[in-house]
Amino acid sequence: MQKRRSIILAFCFILMAGLIQLEEPAKAEGTAVTISTHNLNVRQGPGLSYPILGQAQKDDRFNILSQKGEWIEIDFKGKKGWVASWLVSLNTSGQGTLAETANSSQAIVATDGLRVRKGPGTGYAVLGTVHKGSSYNIQDSEGSWVKLQTPYGDGWVSSEYVQVSSKKKNTSNVSTSKTGRITANSLNIRSKPSLQGAVIGKLNTGDIVAVTSQNGSWTEISFSGDTGWISSQYIKLQSPQSGGSNTKQPNSGQTGTVTATALTVRNKGSLNGKPIGSVSKGQSFTILEEMNNWSKIEYQSGSYGWVASWFLEKTAAKKSGSSQHPVNGSTAVILHNGSNIRKSASTQSSVIHRANKGDSFDIISLQNDWYELRLPNGETGYVAGWIVSVNGSAPKVEKPGAEIHLKNKTIVLDPGHGGRDNGTTGARGTLEKTLTLRTAQLLYDKLRAAGANVILTRNSDSYLPLPSRVGVSHYHNADAFISIHYDSIADRTVRGMTTYYYHSFQKNLAANIHSNVTSLTNLRDRGYRLGDYHVIRENKRNAVLLELGYLSNPAEEILITSAHYQQSVAAGIYQGLARYFKN
Structure with missing residues (x-):
């Protein structure tokens, strides 16, 4: 009896030992990484300053040896090497992986045209599409779906088509060693x-x-x-x-020329700083101080603020001259009859000349928001920059205070066509889908700089069905929806701009945008009118569709594809929106 009991106990011990061994492979599942990008540098130590040991390719898998901060030590071809944790994905098992990493990780899209949906399932409406290589913050997960921060707002995608990085990249507080x-x-x-x-x-x-x-x-x-x-x-x-990015450099003795379409001025040198103004592409300012990749400037007379240094082209400060703004033979064209040209750059200054719509003057300089002009009698005078259009390289001036009316407004920009839908093709080969996206991106920058909440229905060459475009407008409760297009017709002599609305409550928005765009571009005015287009007909929000010139007209195609026109049309839509919200 005792012998039998001993045999049973021995058998149980062997069985338990076998079970313990069976668990080890499952435990090992969490001790490997898969490379998430191509040609990843494997380094000899945990940092970018260490020599490169070799390169790993996307989807390569390596065992983890240890981890130090944001770096993971791996067994790399028999040697010990280090890789950045944000460029690999951990090989773990279980359905809880995504949920555990939510709010602290990013998802890298692994396929083109991945649909972003309103909820975690194929039965929910499509908000838009994202593309291979794009990376978005993870908000939540449910089953085989993950919730991401996308250009269309928070939306859901199938986890089958994304790779989850082990650590979210921190772009706002990168250590000084990097x-x-x-x-x-x-x-x-x-x-x-x-x-x-x-x-x-x-x-x-x-x-x-x-x-x-x-x-x-x-x-x-x-x-x-x-x-x-x-x-x-x-x-x-x-x-x-x-001397890393925290180096403070007061009185740099340099000037900075703005390279962004519209650059936000903040009350401190940080993206967390409060927006207090805006400056435009081509304007130049003396850099008073530099710190943390931010530059302090006097953006208006007596008003100081900070702008991002990476949007400034720096040159040595000029010693003389009242203006440092590049005008290079530009001319100003008067937009309204009876416009005042003043003795100095102020509305309080005396009027020395009155000009009418279409009058053109050579620009001598730009001082704050005023152009210095050469008058017919050889004298000089000043005109407010927001009542003229500009031909040449001189920067465009927005009417002061416009950003007040745009701040916190939700504006959906819809670049027409995309992906398999080219739209029309110009006489010289311009694709409408390419030009609409270019216009929308310029306008996006300007509106964001003014503090608006801006959403693009597409931000790449992707196809999006018309109902999905309208869905973006409804989902975000857009204050304004702008669908951007360019026109075409068999008659190559036809030219000009047309604005369309469908519902009566959309008419006022159409009128304001149309009048401002035609004023700033001098394009032939074909009026604003009723149009039976899906994106405005089915839209319950304030929506308009813009046809911003004829690609079928060879001369107009050259005009509307120029950088000058693109800047002008973006400024016109910007000012039209500001006037609409003001009223």
Whole structure:
């Protein structure tokens, strides 16, 4: 009996030992990583300053040896190497993985045209589409669906088509050990690590930037509250002792020319600073102080604020001259009869000349929001920049105070067509879908700088059904929905702009935008009228559809694709929206 009991106990012990061994592979599931990007540098230590041991390719898998901060030590081909944790995904099991990483991770889209839905299931409405390589913050998860922050607002995508990074990239508080100094002038910042990436900004020699990651010959940097990519050969990585991004440089003796369409001025050198004004592309200012990649300027007479240094093209300060704004032979065209030209740049100054609509004057300089003009008698005078249109390189001036009426308004911009739908093709080959997106992106920058909440129905060359475009308007309770198009007709002599509305409550918005665009562009006025188009007919919000010129007219195609026209039409829509909300 005792012997039998001993045999049973021995058998149980063997069985338990076997069960314990069976559990080990499951435990090992969490000790490996999968590479989430192409040509990832594997380094000899936990930091960007360590030498490169080799490169790992996307979807390669390696066992984890240890972890230090944001870096993971892996077994790399028999050697110990380190990779950045935000560029790999942990191989873990169980349905709770996404939920556990929500609010602290990012999802990288693994396929093109991934649909973003209003809820966690295919039965919910499509808000828009996102594309391969895009990265978005994870908000929540439910079953096989994840909730992301997207350009269309918070929406749900299938987790099958995204990769979850193990740690959310921190672009607002990058440690001082991850900074670099730029070694080239006019260095392009791109939207992705490729020469095919869109140029989203420029940097110059000596600029200090926060480095987020490296990917082969490209370096990812913190830029404008997000990230961008630059060529690695034009950045020199720095240690904390070499003067990182916290270096304060008072009285730099430089001027900065604004390179963004509209640049927000803030009350402190941070994206958390309160917007207190706006400056326009081409305007130049003396840089009074620099700190943390921000520059302090006098943006109006007696008013000071901070702007992002990465949107300034810096040059040595000029010693003389009342204006440092590049005008280069530009002319100002009067928009209204009886416009006042004054002795100095102020509405309190005496009137020395009256001009009528269509009169043109050479621009000598730009002082704050006023153009200095050369009059027919050889004298000079000043005209308010918001009552003229400009031909040439001189910057456009927005009417002061317009941003007050746009702040906190929700505006949906709908670039027509996209993806498999090219729209019309111009006489010289311009694709409508490309031009509508270009216009929308310019307008997006201007409205965001004014404090508006702006949503694009698409921000890339993607197809979006008409009901989905309307759905974006309804989902966000848009204060205004602007559908942007360019026209075409068999008769190549037809030209001009037309604005459409469908419901009577949309008419006032159409009138305000139409009058301002035609004034600033001098395009032939074809009027605003009733139009039976899906995106305005089915839209319960204030919505208009703009046909901003004829691509079928060869001469007009050249005009409307020019940088000058694109700036002018964006300014016209901007001012039209401001006037509508003001009234």
